Amino acid sequence: MTVDHETVEEDTVPDVHAEDLPHGAFQAMGRVPAGAGREEVVAHLAEAARRVRRRDIEMISAAGLGHIGGEYSVIDILVTLYLQALDLEAGRLDDPERDRFILSKGHAAAALYTTLAVAGHLPAEDLGTFMQPLSQLNGHPARTKIEAVEASTGPLGHGLPIAVGTALAGKIDGSSRRTFVVTGDGEMQEGSNWEALMTAGNHQLANLCLVVDRNRLQQGAQVADTNDLEPLPEKLSAFGMEVVEVDGHDYGALIDAFAAVPAPSGKPTAIIAHTHKGHPISFMSDDVAWHHKVPSKEQVATALSELEAS
Secondary structure (H helix, E strand, C coil): CCCCCCCCCCCCCCCCCHHHCCCCCCCCCCCCCCCCCHHHHHHHHHHHHHHHHHHHHHHHHHHCCCCHHHHHHHHHHHHHHHHHHCCCCCCCCCCCCCCEEEECCHHHHHHHHHHHHHHCCCCHHHHHHCCCCCCCCCCCCCCCCCCCCCCCCCCCCCHHHHHHHHHHHHHHHCCCCCEEEEEECHHHHCHHHHHHHHHHHHCCCCCEEEEEEECCEECCEEHHHHHCCCCHHHHHHHCCCEEEEEECCCHHHHHHHHHCCCCCCCCCEEEEEECCCCCCCCCCCCCHHHHCCCCCHHHHHHHHHHHHHC
């Protein structure tokens, strides 16, 4: 199969060029060091995100499939959660009191795998198997294949309902564990999410945090042109959520928002993280074409160069 770098169908069977998959050194950084000052924390997260973006684009290029634009918009959120905010350390995946995380926008799987690796939850060498036959690293994360994945996701509108059930179980248990879930903003057009939010608000699930990756683009179009979500903050508030809006690429803002969960009001938290699809790559940023598009070797080189300079 010859991959057309301009258009890639969602159901295309991958023609993985294993020889091009990254097999070089990829060092896990682990969590932010205990007692680190704010500047050190931000620097740690920024370096981790840079490493994740570098390996992510290499994986997608070699696999000939992927969702690079939406992955680059959510990477700063994922890195901040796994390396700083979540009460979840490598080796504690069986701890019933650990925080939970569900990536509802499961098409951003490569970003999740790479974040798990940089956090120490997944062997770095596994990244070189992305999308190969019989690999554990599928195009969507599977709970049955990777221990660090809390829920199998891919069909949009499923992750938030699962997270609501997970948070409700925590409340019934009298546990302090929290459940975080990331959805895409286009995904919020799914009715199942609003049923879930109604349940979360009704049960006052203060241990639940929804993060909406608000990059304003979905497959093939602007979110507003497909089915406008606005006024999103007011809608989420009306469903009983404590609503916070942040710059989704600002590590300090993300740190503060995640630290405020559970909210003193007793309500579930909804964080609207304003992001840019393809961030921070010059030829990708805010370009809807990069929802499901494979970079050429020249584009990979350009992106890696920009990331090195960032």
